[in-house]
Amino acid sequence: MGNHLHLVVQLEPARVRQGSDAEVAARWARPFPFREGTAAARERKRDELMADATRxxxxxARLGDLSWLMRCLAEPIARAANAEDDFKGCF
Incomplete structure (x- = not known):
């Protein structure tokens, strides 16, 4: 069927736990890019993220969590489908 896809994912939570803050911040920026497009803004945002231990x-935790990944994949798809159907609420 052309209306779905299958995705094979390999998560490595141990690698995320062992990685440096800079590596984790860089990996976070891949699926969640910073809004400002300049290199200086990206660096500033990365530094802010690394300075906040709780964040x-x-x-x-989120980079190594399959549920979080699925949420992040599903949300933009649901938003696009709802916009296409002019619908609000659960998809």
Whole structure:
């Protein structure tokens, strides 16, 4: 069927736990890019993330969590489908 896809995912939570704050912040920025497009803004945002220990713990947990990944994949798809159907609420 052309209306769905299958995705094979390999998560490595141990690698996320062992990675440096800079590596984790860089990996977080891939699926969640910073709004400002300049290199200086990206660096500033990365530094702000690394300075917040509580936020770094949350980011580390989310990068190794399959449920979080699925949420992040499903949300933009649901938003696009709802916009296409001119619908609000659960998809």
């Amino acid at each position: 770094m713990l949350a980011v580390r």
